[in-house]
């Protein structure tokens with residue numbers, strides 16, 4: 001199922017082209033949108049929500065056109081913006097109830113829905129205190145709650161782990177993953193950290209300077225980044241030469257040899273080479289390189 005698609009989508013600001021003929025398609029599940037600061041992630045999200053007009057090209061979100069149907073899109077899509085946008089003098093409960101009312105829920109239903117949503121994002125007693133006194137992690141949870149309170153089909157999360165310490169980051173990533181799996185809501189999550197998204201996404205889209213670098217299922221990225229590290233008692237150079245002859249990509253690193261996993265047969269070729277050359281194997285280890293390495 002296609003959640004959203006863009007076709008040659010372009011956004012020009014007076015001094016910079018934020019999106020440059022971007023064509024992508026996003027399916028159901030959790031999709032990561034990765035790019036350095038300024039790559040165009042926030043601009044893409046704002047165009048998809050109908051908040052900012054594109055200069056050229058087209059887009060569809062849940063079959064709707066952001067250029068003319070922004071309001072319908074925002075009814076079905078939750079949005080967690082990157083920057084702080086919360087009223088400091090209101091409690092999380094007051095704010096989320098207000099947002100639920102704004103989405104059209106009657107008073108009692110809005111209260112119930114707000115309480116459920118705040119519980120899901122992990123805000124407990126503190127939800128009755130003014131937001132101004134919250135930690136960054138708590139504020140991020142409130143922003144997430146307001147994106148979820150109107151029961152969207154899809155949510156767009158712009159850098160949800162920004163400003164969080166490692167533990168807060170882990171908790172937020174787990175929460176995003178739960179939203180995508182247990183709640184069945186499709187997620188488009190932005191980050192400038194590719195390694196973060198590896199843990200929670202089914203699919204990753206990488207953009208740079210507004211252009212598409214890559215769009216792949218997570219399995220393809222991690223397969224491409226698998227290596228085997230081998231140590232033998234003697235004859236490392238002989239082993240390297242033999243594997244190179246058979247078409248493998250190998251690098252000698254000190255006392256061990258790193259072999260790129262090209263396909264399943266790489267394992268067989270390695271085993272056969274060790275046996276043929278009569279080498280004593282000391283260590284054979286499969287390493288799973290992080291997906292950042294794929295783009296180095």
Ligand SMILES: Nc1ncnc2c1ncn2[C@@H]1O[C@H](COP(=O)(O)OP(=O)(O)OP(=O)(O)O)[C@@H](O)[C@H]1O
Pocket residue numbers: 013014016017018035036037038039040041042043044082159
């Ligand atoms: N309203 C605007 N007016 C002019 N230039 C803008 C505007 N909004 C964004 N830009 C520029 O467009 C480019 C892309 O910005 P965008 O915010 O989409 O990037 P990003 O990938 O979300 O990065 P970040 O995570 O830092 O926000 C940047 O060069 C930015 O300076």
